[in-house]
Amino acid sequence: MSTPTTTTYEKHTLNTKKKSQWLDVWKRLKKSRTAVIGLILILVFLMLALFAPFIADYEKDALGMNVKERLQSPSLTHWFGTDEFGRDIFARIVYGTRISLFVGIISVSIALSLGGTLGAIAGYYGGRIDNAIMRVLDVLLAIPTILLAITIVAALGASILNLMIAVGISNIPGFARVVRASVLSVKDQEYIESARAIGARDHTIILKHVLPNSMAPIVVFATLKVASAIMATSSLSFIGLGIQPPTPEWGNMLAGGRAYIRDHMYIVLSPGLAIVLTVLSLNLIGDGLRDALDPKLK
Amino acid sequence: MLIPVMLGVIFLVFFIISLTPGDAASMILGDGATEERIIELRDDMGLDDPLIVQYGRYMWDLLRGNMGDSYSTGRSVAGEIVQRFPNTFKLTVTAIFLSVLISIPIGVISATKQYSLFDNIGMILALVGISMPSFWTGLILIIIFALNLGWFPSGGMKGIMSLVLPAFTLAIASTASITRTTRSSMLEVIRQDYINTAKAKGVSRRKVITRHALGNALIPAVTVIGLEFGILLGGAVLTETVFSWPGIGRLMVESIQRKDTPMVLGCVIIFSLSFSIVNLIIDILYAYIDPRIKANYT
Amino acid sequence: MKDHILEIKDLHIQFNTDEGVVQALNGIDITLERGKTLGLVGETGAGKTTTALSILRLVPRPPGEVVRGSIILDGIPIMEQSEYEMEKIRGKTVSMIFQDPMTALNPVIKVGEQIAEAISIHQKLSKEKSLAKAREVLELVGIPGNRMQEYPHQFSGGMKQRVIIAIALSCSPKLLIADEPTTALDVTIQAQVLELMKELKQKFHMAMVMISHDLGVVAEVCDDVAIMYAGKIVEQGSLEDVFLRTKHPYTEGLFNSIPNIDDRKAELIPIRGLMSDPYNLPSGCPFFDRCDYAMDICRTEKPVKHSFSDTHFTECHLYTAQPEFSLKSKKTKE
Numbered sequence: 001m002s003t004p005t006t007t008t009y010e011k012h013t014l015n016t017k018k019k020s021q022w023l024d025v026w027k028r029l030k031k032s033r034t035a036v037i038g039l040i041l042i043l044v045f046l047m048l049a050l051f052a053p054f055i056a057d058y059e060k061d062a063l064g065m066n067v068k069e070r071l072q073s074p075s076l077t078h079w080f081g082t083d084e085f086g087r088d089i090f091a092r093i094v095y096g097t098r099i100s101l102f103v104g105i106i107s108v109s110i111a112l113s114l115g116g117t118l119g120a121i122a123g124y125y126g127g128r129i130d131n132a133i134m135r136v137l138d139v140l141l142a143i144p145t146i147l148l149a150i151t152i153v154a155a156l157g158a159s160i161l162n163l164m165i166a167v168g169i170s171n172i173p174g175f176a177r178v179v180r181a182s183v184l185s186v187k188d189q190e191y192i193e194s195a196r197a198i199g200a201r202d203h204t205i206i207l208k209h210v211l212p213n214s215m216a217p218i219v220v221f222a223t224l225k226v227a228s229a230i231m232a233t234s235s236l237s238f239i240g241l242g243i244q245p246p247t248p249e250w251g252n253m254l255a256g257g258r259a260y261i262r263d264h265m266y267i268v269l270s271p272g273l274a275i276v277l278t279v280l281s282l283n284l285i286g287d288g289l290r291d292a293l294d295p296k297l298k
Numbered sequence: 299m300l301i302p303v304m305l306g307v308i309f310l311v312f313f314i315i316s317l318t319p320g321d322a323a324s325m326i327l328g329d330g331a332t333e334e335r336i337i338e339l340r341d342d343m344g345l346d347d348p349l350i351v352q353y354g355r356y357m358w359d360l361l362r363g364n365m366g367d368s369y370s371t372g373r374s375v376a377g378e379i380v381q382r383f384p385n386t387f388k389l390t391v392t393a394i395f396l397s398v399l400i401s402i403p404i405g406v407i408s409a410t411k412q413y414s415l416f417d418n419i420g421m422i423l424a425l426v427g428i429s430m431p432s433f434w435t436g437l438i439l440i441i442i443f444a445l446n447l448g449w450f451p452s453g454g455m456k457g458i459m460s461l462v463l464p465a466f467t468l469a470i471a472s473t474a475s476i477t478r479t480t481r482s483s484m485l486e487v488i489r490q491d492y493i494n495t496a497k498a499k500g501v502s503r504r505k506v507i508t509r510h511a512l513g514n515a516l517i518p519a520v521t522v523i524g525l526e527f528g529i530l531l532g533g534a535v536l537t538e539t540v541f542s543w544p545g546i547g548r549l550m551v552e553s554i555q556r557k558d559t560p561m562v563l564g565c566v567i568i569f570s571l572s573f574s575i576v577n578l579i580i581d582i583l584y585a586y587i588d589p590r591i592k593a594n595y596t
Numbered sequence: 597m598k599d600h601i602l603e604i605k606d607l608h609i610q611f612n613t614d615e616g617v618v619q620a621l622n623g624i625d626i627t628l629e630r631g632k633t634l635g636l637v638g639e640t641g642a643g644k645t646t647t648a649l650s651i652l653r654l655v656p657r658p659p660g661e662v663v664r665g666s667i668i669l670d671g672i673p674i675m676e677q678s679e680y681e682m683e684k685i686r687g688k689t690v691s692m693i694f695q696d697p698m699t700a701l702n703p704v705i706k707v708g709e710q711i712a713e714a715i716s717i718h719q720k721l722s723k724e725k726s727l728a729k730a731r732e733v734l735e736l737v738g739i740p741g742n743r744m745q746e747y748p749h750q751f752s753g754g755m756k757q758r759v760i761i762a763i764a765l766s767c768s769p770k771l772l773i774a775d776e777p778t779t780a781l782d783v784t785i786q787a788q789v790l791e792l793m794k795e796l797k798q799k800f801h802m803a804m805v806m807i808s809h810d811l812g813v814v815a816e817v818c819d820d821v822a823i824m825y826a827g828k829i830v831e832q833g834s835l836e837d838v839f840l841r842t843k844h845p846y847t848e849g850l851f852n853s854i855p856n857i858d859d860r861k862a863e864l865i866p867i868r869g870l871m872s873d874p875y876n877l878p879s880g881c882p883f884f885d886r887c888d889y890a891m892d893i894c895r896t897e898k899p900v901k902h903s904f905s906d907t908h909f910t911e912c913h914l915y916t917a918q919p920e921f922s923l924k925s926k927k928t929k930e
């Protein structure tokens with residue numbers, strides 16, 4: 001039943017179907033007020049990260065200590081006030097955005113590529129390979145995610161690279177599971193069978209046919225995981241295992257300001273709000289995407 | 299299942315920790331130690347044996363309840379953990395109870411009044427709830443309820459009052475996600491045919507919800523409660539740090555700072571073991587609420 | 597006027613969805629005498645389930661909305677009752693058997709308790725007494741009483757349907773609505789379940805609305821037949837009226853599309869086309885574009901009711917001009 005002609009035909013209709021499907025998703029996403037709020041928020045943060053040097057000077061404002069101006073309340077010159085070393089909190093938050101988004105995205109990419117490969121292999125081949133991979137993942141899953149990340153950084157030492165590795169590795173099992181499940185859900189469909197019947201190689205099938213058609217849940221999951229990776233980054237920095245001072249990062253800003261909350265609560269207010277808003281915007285987008293991809297639930 | 303997974307966990311954590319740079323023997327002996335003393339101690343501790351041999355030795359000791367001695371205080375790791383564990387237990391169990399108690403009713407009401415004001419506000423709060431980093435929430439609660447209002451102590455563990463803020467802090471994220479799960483599974487369930495059957499029998503609206511819908515909606519909620527417990531254990535590390543709560547989480551952070559590897563290892567193992575045991579309990583609980591699974595067990 | 601258990605007048609129901617408004621029911625009239633059985637026939641999407649649910653006032657709301665119309669059940673105006681009063685009516689005066697037995701029972705409650713629940717609600721009996729009575733009802737539908745303690749997943753499809761029938765009959769309702777009670781079952785079980793329903797109907801002197809798209813089932817159990825199309829009753833009458841003196845082209849089409857045992861050489865003529873889009877019903881007769889007899893007027897104007905006897909009527913333009921018109925069908929021409 002699967003001559004080459006039918007497959008090209010099927011591939012063709014499939015591709016157009018896919019395009020219009022994503023267009024539909026975008027249309028539905030636009031209709032969701034909360035998702036749009038999320039998109040706008042994350043756009044603002046992306047802009048801040050991108051144009052940070054135009055907003056404040058890294059050396060002078062974010063790092064430069066100025067004891068005379070320490071612990072000042074928010075004012076027109078220092079929008080969010082100054083910290084215990086007299087540094088401008090707003091400037092530090094802006095530069096912190098860069099780190100948070102960068103670490104969040106890179107560590108999710110690590111988790112997605114490693115976990116995704118494992119999951120795709122497990123789902124596609126099934127049987128013993130699947131079993132072996134899943135047993136190893138069971139072990140990883142038995143360690144609470146953030147604790148695994150803490151352990152890895154504790155052993156490797158605190159640095160931005162190790163932080164990304166740690167957060168990335170600790171998220172591998174989650175991605176492996178999601179990718180495996182979505183591969184399983186498309187693997188036995190006809191177009192895959194027909195691709196196999198005309199002798200396509202396994203990795204071609206996985207990359208060209210299986211993954212593109214099982215993207216939806218993976219995209220949603222990845223969005224939500226960038227949010228939790230950003231949260232994990234700041235958590236680790238807060239306990240001294242992530243980005244080290246004086247580099248500005250929201251978590252280590254909170255750790256530094258902690259001693260002054262009795263009289264200067266603003267010092268912990270804005271870095272925390274920055275975390276909440278970034279994570280919230282990604283969660284809003286992830287939720288919106290999920291509803292847009294699966295309109296029958298809601 | 300529990301035992302092979304735990305063996306895997308211990309091996310993995312043992313391996314990760316062994317990547318720690320620096321020499322344990324010179325660390326224990328301090329700066330003034332002679333070369334011979336260090337070599338002697340390395341020999342004593344078997345630090346030059348292959349990793350797998352060291353792992354075997356560790357397991358052998360572990361089976362007899364020996365987790366080694368702290369590098370920094372020299373005290374028994376197992377002893378320290380046994381002493382601290384009840385505190386973490388108290389904190390996490392209180393938090394999970396709080397979460398369940400708050401989240402299930404809110405989730406149910408939200409679902410039965412979908413798109414109402416209650417539902418909308420509830421869902422926004424839940425989304426904000428999962429977007430707040432617990433260490434920041436903790437700081438904010440300290441500022442409001444300890445430093446300003448003075449209702450609760452800002453840290454330490456003295457009496458029931460000191461449990462309130464940390465337990466609430468820890469409970470927020472899991473409350474939010476259990477609420478969301480309860481709501482969405484409830485929404486799914488109230489569309490089912492058997493709900494119509496119940497209504498057609500003349501069952502009152504309230505009983506349709508409490509007796510017919512909730513029993514089914516709890517099944518996915520229980521899964522999430524189990525997963526949330528893992529996240530909550532991770533969160534305990536941060537919450538305990540913020541509130542100076544003398545539990546395993548804070549012990550772990552302190553031990554990492556002191557490069558006290560046996561202690562770190564012990565903490566991760568005890569966390570993972572607790573998580574695995576909780577999941578085991580959840581599995582058993584499942585059989586009670588879902589007769590279809592009970593059939594498979596007996 | 598006869599004593600009616602059910603009178604539906606000019607019922608309009610629509611569903612307001614994100615994609616648009618579905619006009620599910622567009623002026624339904626149904627009357628049913630006590631103790632009689634009405635067959636409600638129509639293809640998928642015709643509005644059969646919606647009609648049934650509206651009698652129990654269980655049309656999901658939102659998206660459902662009753663635009664206008666009245667339903668009198670056993671003398672009670674259903675639309676005017678409070679929710680609390682409806683709870684007392686459901687299960688006692690009228691009960692319903694749903695389309696799919698596989699999903700109609702609660703998976704986490706014991707079968708016996710699901711039956712006993714209705715009994716304890718309406719007869720205000722203690723738990724033990726309701727359970728004892730539930731056991732009797734279960735045995736009545738042919739399931740041994742010792743299976744009371746089991747859960748639905750331990751039952752086969754046919755047995756589940758028996759349990760559902762037991763639930764529906766547990767309080768001896770005056771009207772039983774059965775929404776395709778046998779379509780989800782395999783053929784041998786279908787016959788058994790149907791036989792059981794006929795028997796129990798006699799025993800309890802119930803009236804029944806039997807929803808089906810299987811004319812064979814209808815012929816077997818019904819006294820009256822109503823044919824539904826796109827949210828309207830296009831023809832209604834006694835079994836003989838509708839089967840032997842078919843008036844509506846759609847009814848004729850239904851007969852022509854099922855095999856006839858007596859005349860197996862007769863060719864099957866499926867109704868061409870599909871039912872009109874429920875989001876966008878035509879302004880004239882909804883059957884217009886599928887009808888072999890269509891005239892110009894059918895496109896523009898809604899057909900009106902045309903009676904042939906006290907009980908037999910149809911809604912079709914064919915009879916406005918020529919009251920004596922007769923359809924060409926081979927099967928109706930005896």
Ligand SMILES: Nc1ncnc2c1ncn2[C@@H]1O[C@H](COP(=O)(O)OP(=O)(O)OP(=O)(O)O)[C@@H](O)[C@H]1O
Pocket residue numbers: 611613618619620638639640641642643644645646647656659660695874
């Ligand atoms: N909850 C709902 N929301 C939106 N539309 C609905 C809903 N329920 C029914 N409809 C629509 O109303 C129309 C009538 O549906 P109904 O279920 O009454 O048909 P039916 O005759 O019972 O069909 P079937 O033989 O498939 O059971 C259909 O077009 C259907 O799509």
Ligand SMILES: [Mg+2]
Pocket residue numbers: 644645646695775
């Ligand atoms: Mg139906």
